Amino acid sequence: MTGKVVEVKNQMLSIMDTTLRDGEQTSGVSFTDKEKLGVARILLEDVKVDRIEIASARVSDGEFAAAKRVMEWAKEKGRLHQVEILGFVDGKISLDWINSAGGKVLNLLCKGSYKHVTQQLRKTPEQHIEDIKKSIAYADELGIRVNVYLEDWSNGMRNSKDYVHFMVGELLKLNIDRIMLPDTLGILDPDETYGFCKEMIETFPEGRFDFHAHNDYDLAVGNVYHAIKAGIRCVHTTVNGLGERAGNAPLSSVIATVKDHLKMETSVNESMLNKVSRLVESFSGIRIPTNKPLIGEFVFTQCSGIHADGDSKNNLYFNDLLPERFGRTRVYALGKTSGKANIKNNLEELGIELDPASLKLVTDRIIELGDRKETVTIQDLPYIVADVLNEENTVSKIKLVNYSLSHAMGLKPTATVSIIVNDSQFEATAAGDGQYDAFMNAIKSIYKEVGKTLPKLVDYSVSIPPGGKTDALVETLITWELDREFKTRGLDSDQTAAAIKATFRMLNILEK
Secondary structure (H helix, E strand, O other): OOOOOOOOOOOEOEEEEOOOOOHHHOOOOOOOHHHHHHHHHHHHHHHOOOEEEEEEOOOOHHHHHHHHHHHHHHHHHOOHHHEEEEEEOOOOHHHHHHHHHOOOEEEEEEEOOHHHHHHHOOOOHHHHHHHHHHHHHHHHHHOOEEEEEEEOHHHHHHHOHHHHHHHHHHHOOOOOOOEEEEOOOOOOOHHHHHHHHHHHHHHOOOOOEEEEOEOOOOOHHHHHHHHHHHOOOEEEEEHHHOOOOOOEOEHHHHHHHHHHHOOOEOOOOHHHHHHHHHHHHHHHOOOOOOOOOOOOOOOOEEOOHHHHHHHOOOOOOOOOOOHHHHOOOOEEOEOOOOOHHHHHHHHHHOOOOOOHHHHHHHHHHHHHHHHOOOOEOHHHHHHHHHHHHOOHHHOOOEEEEEEEEEOOOOOOOEEEEEEEEOOEEEEEEEEOOOHHHHHHHHHHHHHHHHOOOOOEEEEEEEEOOOOOOOOOOEEEEEEEEEOEEEEEEEEEOOHHHHHHHHHHHHHHHHHO
8 A cells, every 4th residue: 555544533424426427327216206305305414415316417307306305395494505406517508407407506427537538438538628618617607506527437447547636637727616537347456446546645735525336246335445545535435335246335434434433523413314314225125235344234233152152241242333323123043053042131121030951942943943944033933832731821812813915907906804802703804906915905804893903014125045946835925014023934835825925924922
């Protein structure tokens, strides 16, 4: 690494989140205007990032409607200066688009490498600068502030430094706020990032530089870390690391790294990171990997029994990434690596206390199930305890007698359901938008009749083994919410039947 690495302490770092623009370039992702507004509000008001980039000019009518909607809200809240739109060196076209949408900040996409300017634009550097000057002059007329992206800057620094220095020197003569340094193709390593960013800062001390990382080599967070050490004071992120190809630097990982390793402050409210991650997961349709640092479902889950034992003895397996910081809770998983400490923690959460001999029997059964690759959740524990200890008072109080589902083209699906609730039989018929929806509407009708409350369905996911045939077993995992979230699973070769099994597990958990 070139240059001296200085320790960075007690300094504020700015965060510009570009989920609603660069993140939307993820294959298959498109946010509606309502979704963009919802994410923008949470990012600025709850998560408290400093700036957001919400759109690209000229993309579509839907993009314009979404940008306009966000801008109307931002104007009402006095946040127009925090909301930015990507535009192009195209005379007045992008600027008119942004101005009509109510935007007040343009992120102008310029060329950061000699190869791009000569081969894509087929212009000389001098011609490109003249075109940029015209765009900035028109922005001044409209009262729109300008930042500049140097697209392909990382390749420019590798292969055409003279061009990059020429561009930055000329840009600093113009009325621009920030020069943004993107690793557009995700090619940099941390050493290069440090050296290139340091060179920009030392050569142009009057400039205000952002760093924008892509994750093609899985080095985005490491590159952000070294850009900051080099002196960069604003970095770009996306929620869940969304972005083109391998994505961008994830907001949550950057914030934790900055705070714990660089000892720097940001305006970001860590406790809201999980909330915005789940919202973007829902809107984008891109599932968060279960082992994704900080935001994955299992990252605060201890599986090993020895870890659970150590946690009960002065938190021996804790690190600085405490789940409560990020709006999460620690979970002790149940499976073949579970020890008595893991299982005891889960039983205590359910209010169940077992003597040592009974605890061993339950532990042995869970290990046996784990060896068979069966998934065990905390909600399964009462059933396992009942089965192992032969407790007669845990017989299911809600029983499915039978059901009939019908689905005809052009007609709404219907379901007729007969169930037993506390020894009394009830029957109902209902229609719905799908067979499972019709089934649930019938259950709701019965539960309304008997005066019982159903939880809210929060999430519904289906897993089929890779390469599975038409008769493959389907696992349906449903997340419910009633006071707190819990999950139930069902397994069947028919997806709806698997969901019905998961639902009846939920109904009996409520009874317990």
